[in-house]
Amino acid sequence: MKSGSDLLRIENLGISFSMLGGRMDVVKGVNLRVLPGKVTALVGESGSGKSVISQSVMGILPNTGKVTGKILFTDPLDGKTTDILQLSRDGEEIRALRGSRMAKIFQEPMTSLSPLHTVGNQISEVLAIHTSATKDERRAQTEDMLGLVGFAKPSRTYDMYPFELSGGMRQRAMIAMALICRPALLIADEPTTALDVTIQAQILELLRDLQHKLNMAMLLITHDLGVVANVADEVVVIYHGEIMEAGPVDAIFRRPQHAYLKGLMAAVPHFDMKPGERLKALREVPVNSETLWAKKKRVENAPEVLVSVRGLTKTFTTRKSGLFGGKDKTLVRAVDGVSFDIYRGECLGLVGESGSGKTTVSKILMRAVTPDTGAVSFDDGSGKIDVLAAQGDALMELRTKIQMVFQDPVSSLSPRMTVQNILSEPLEIHGRGDSDYRLEKVRALMSAIGLDQRYLNRYPHSFSGGQRQRIGIARALALGPQLLICDEPVSALDVSVQAQILNLLKDLQKQLGLTYLFISHNLAVVDYMADRIAVMCGGRIVEIAPREIILRNPVHPYTKALLAAVPFPDLDRPLDFETLQASGASDQRAWGPQFSTDGSDRPLAPADLGDGHLVLARRNVDPRELRS
CATH class of the missing domain: 3.40.50.300 (P-loop containing nucleotide triphosphate hydrolases)
Structure with missing residues (x-):
C-alpha cells in the first residue's frame, strides 16, 4: 500500500534513550498505519513503548530520545506527505501541524490543564495560535465545541476553572481542546483509564461520534481490551517495544495468534468465569504465607x-x-x-x-x-x-x-x-x-x-x-x-x-x-x-x-446502568451506546417512581427480595413490582 493512502504511516521506527553506561532501546523496528477516518488501537502493558511512539508522532519526545525510521503524515486537505522526523523540533512546520492537523488527549487531564486559566481560555488559545479568528469568534467557536463534547451550558463552562469540573468533565474539556481545530488525526493516550465505568462509556461514545462527524482518524493507546473491542477498526499489539501482532479488530479478537495476545486476553476478568476459575496472569507470583504468622484458629462460638x-x-x-x-x-x-x-x-x-x-x-x-x-x-x-x-x-x-x-x-x-x-x-x-x-x-x-x-x-x-x-x-x-x-x-x-x-x-x-x-x-x-x-x-x-x-x-436502575456501561473484550457483546444515560447512571429522573426521592411522604427503605437481596425503594412497595 502506498504511504499516500494512509493518514499516518510509521516505518521501521526505533527509539532509544541515553542512560548511564550507554543507550537503551525502548522501541525496535515498529511498523503501523492509521487509515483516514478509522481507529487504530495500540495495545500493550506499561513500559511497552506506546506513549513514546505517540510523543514521536507529535514531535514532543524528550531531548534524551533518539529516533530512527520514518513517520509519514499525509494531510487530507492538500495531499502533502510530511516525514515528521525530518522537521526541526521547534520549527514552524511542526508547530503548524501540532494542535491543528494532529492533536493529542493526555491520560491525566488535571495535570494537562493549567489550574490558573479558565477552560475557555485554554481552548481558545489553540485557535489564537493556529487561526486568524477574532476574540469574539474564538469564544463562539469554543462554546460550540464545548457543546459538541457534551457540556449542557457551554457559556458557563467557558468561564470555569479545571478544579471546578469532575474527572469526566475535565476529560471532555481536554477533548474539546484537542478537537477545536478539527484535526485529521487524534492521538488518545489512555483517555479513559482513570474514569468510572459510566463516564468511560460516555467518553468512548463521544469520541466515536466526533470521529464520524469530523471524519477524523484516531490512534488510541490503551491496555483495556474492552475499550479496543468497542471502538477500534485495527489493532496493533506491542510488547517491550516490538510489534507482536497486528490486524483488523475482527481477526485479532476471534483468531489471536501470538502467545502474548492470548495471555493478555486470559488475564482480563469477565462475567462468564466459572466458580473457582482463576485469572491467568502472564507472570505468576509465587505465594508463600506459611512463615507469615500462624493461621487463625476459629474461636469457639465466634460471631458470624x-x-x-x-x-x-x-x-x-x-x-x-x-x-x-x-x-x-x-x-x-x-x-x-x-x-x-x-x-x-x-x-x-x-x-x-x-x-x-x-x-x-x-x-x-x-x-x-x-x-x-x-x-x-x-x-x-x-x-x-x-x-x-x-x-x-x-x-x-x-x-x-x-x-x-x-x-x-x-x-x-x-x-x-x-x-x-x-x-x-x-x-x-x-x-x-x-x-x-x-x-x-x-x-x-x-x-x-x-x-x-x-x-x-x-x-x-x-x-x-x-x-x-x-x-x-x-x-x-x-x-x-x-x-x-x-x-x-x-x-x-x-x-x-x-x-x-x-x-x-x-x-x-x-x-x-x-x-x-x-x-x-x-x-x-x-x-x-x-x-x-x-x-x-x-x-x-x-x-x-x-x-x-x-x-x-440486578433490580435497581443504577446497578443496571453500571452493568450496561462495562465494555467487554468481546466483539459479540458491544456497548449499547443508545441505552446509556447521557446524564450518567446517578440521574434519578431515569430511575422510575419506585426508586427515586421526590420529597413525598413515602421515604426510601431497604426492600427485602429474599436470599439476602435488599434494594432501596419506596417504603411498603411490593417486591414483585420492583422486579418488573
Missing part, C-alpha cells in the same frame, strides 16, 4: 458477623466563594444512612461511581474520618469493640486488626524509606519483638507477596506499579489483621499486573482466613473477588446481594 455498620452519615461543608473566606457554604451529604454487615472470611464488594461515598465509608471504618451519626462494631470473638469510641490502648489494638491497601501505591509508600523500613515500621510502632524478630517477619512478608529478599534495601521508585502494590499489601499484612480494606487496589494497574494482584489477594484470603472489604468501580473485578456486593450511589447503598444475584439479575 465480623463488622457491623449501622446508620452512618457524614456531611462535608464546602465554600462557594473561593479561597479567602465568604459565608456562602454548601453542605454535601457524602454518606447517608449506610448500614451493612461484613461476615467473617468473606469478601464484600463495594461499588459505585466516584463521589458515591465508598472511600468515605472506608475511612470511617479506619477511624480516619469521624461520622456525624452511626455505629460501627468489630467482633472477632474476643469481645465486641465499639470502633468509633475506641481510645488509647483499645484503639492501638484495633489498628492491628483492621488494615488498608490504598489505591495509589506511589503516593502511599514513602520515597525516603527502603522496603525493609516500610515493612518493619508497623511492627516497631506496635512494639512487636526485637530487630531480629522484625527482620525475620519482613523476610516472611516478602516471601508471601512473591518478591525476592534481595530487594529489601531498595526504594519504592525502583519497583514497577504492580510490585509497589504488592509491597503495600505486605505492609497491610505485617500486623496479622483480620479485616483488609482494599480501596481500588488495581485501578491504576495493567490488566496483566491486575491479574497478579487479584490472584495474590485471593490466595492470601484462602491461606490466612482474611476478610475483605473490596472497593472498586470495575464490576468485572468485583465479580471475580467478592462473595456479596453492595452498590453505592449518592452516599446510600441502593442494592446489596450475593454476587451471583446482583450481577445476573
